[in-house]
Amino acid sequence: MVSEQQPILTVTLNPALDLSARVSAMQAGPKLRLSAPVWEPGGGGVNVARAIHALSGSALAWVALGGASGARHLALLHEQGVATHVFDVTGDTRQSWAITDDEDRQFRLQLPGEGWTDAMAAQARIDIVAHAKGLVVLSGSQPPALSAEFTQDLVKDLGTGRVIIDTSGPALGQLIDHPLDRARPLVIRLDQAEAEALAGQSLASVADTHAFAKALCARGVAEHVCVARGADGSVLVGAGGDFHCRPPGVSVRSKVGAGDSFTGAFTLALARGTSPAEALRLGTAAAAAAVMTPGTQLCRAQDVTRLTRECTLHSMGA
Template identity: 35%
Template sequence: MIVTLTLNPAVDISMTLDRLIPEHKLHCSQPRYDAGGGGINVSKAIHRLGGQSLALFTAGGTTGLTLEGLVEAEGISYQIIGIESITRESFVVMETSTNNQFRFGTPGPVLTPAEAACCLARVETLPAMVDYLVVSGSLPPGLPTDFYAEIARFAKAHNIRMILDTAGEPLRAALEEGVFLIKPNVGELAALLGVDQLEPDQIGEAATALIQAGKCELVAVSLGPRGAMLVSADGQEYVQAPPVRKMSTVGAGDSLVGGLVYALSQGRSPADAIRLGVACGTAATMNAGTELFYTEEVERLLTWINRRQAVESM
């Protein structure tokens, strides 16, 4: 059983216009509305791959009702943690004249101590058969930086494999408790090691250092358009992303995590899991705005990846 947790979800609104011009009234396309937030996107990805998960997320106010409707329309199993404040919105604007993408994010509602306690209690009452807990996205204002660390402590005590996709101090604090898998980009990985930057040939060694320190078992390093690398105690697997026409990067990282955890939950090897993850993440970049991937594109890209990996291993 896979559970995803999103403490700071959003209603994602995407639209296009010809050009952003200051002081002018701008005429945009009809907006597209999607349920957003790391864990929700991971659940959407798992569902599109034919898997099942339970999405836990906070929601409040009229935007929270919109978010619930969007999640329900995706066909995902979900449970809401109700809050008083209004769920945030985020905006993605594509400038068609330049193909530039502009992303506007808001910090989200402030959670009260009682609401924070409710979030933690909901996690602590998860069914005993949960295998994977995917905690993804930023912490909303009002929660302490060690909140994910508390969840990590609970997961470890109950033999739940926690996958954490966040950054900064919340990530660092959770790693002190130990998690199953993290998905940093190169900059975030460098920050965890206390260095300004990492050269390409240092990435695997840096991820291995975290594993040897007992902070996690797997590190999936996002390399952007170059693909991703999965590092474990047994070695590392680099997967190059197939060449595609990029339309939007929104949800690409979440799609990668969704493919990864789905494959692992099916008993596939870590090498197979990161290949599916890269196929999902790359496929997500082929769609404009906040749309995730289409399954047929994932299958096509996965075939390309598997052929390339087979050639490189010869």
């Protein structure tokens, strides 16, 4: 029996229409003949909602879309049965490409997306708050020219303990460098490269990552800090305890969507009342399941179920 869950709203400020295809070899000069493309609706929050849907959960995907590519993006979401609220923007929704060659090397190309005005940003905040009934996941990059304070302002609007953030760039730096006094995110998630850039040093071991995440929590950046370490799993630090979860070894076909699959499964577990530690286990399994799928495909439920039993979770000392 599927557990009841509180509502989840995923927010995608800068979505992308994702294309994946194969090529015999990537080289400069000649025309390169691609295989038939696979199109998917993409962007951090969109993928989080898709992963939640794949795991028999429910989420409303708040997504900023515009133009012909935005219409195609929305049609693909509807085909997949993902509940969607569209925030209309000017210009075409951006596209991104994941091209894989015969040596299974993957080349990922992304366009920046359309810039936002201050008026659009203010209206977006109002609209997001109006549709937020439970947990809110803000995932993915920001549109060009959007203020780095946008995410912080949204956390203030929504209040402490509701927002799960998986973003990058100036928005992430703002959250880390200037913790909020009166409201803080429920979770901030970073990948290994982001964590090392913010730490200003290599985080070579799990213990190094644990110390870094512990320091962020001590500064009040979020109630929980989660740092992904790729094939080495993820570290979660927070008031409920500190944990490391390592996935089993799997065959890697594409790393696209692993982080979003993690966030989707992790959020769904929390929305169903699962402990943060067990949510970490489910997220770790979902990330491992995602790398087993080709192109821009996300995790598959049957793989997540199997891999969850094979993930190794242990408590870390204070």
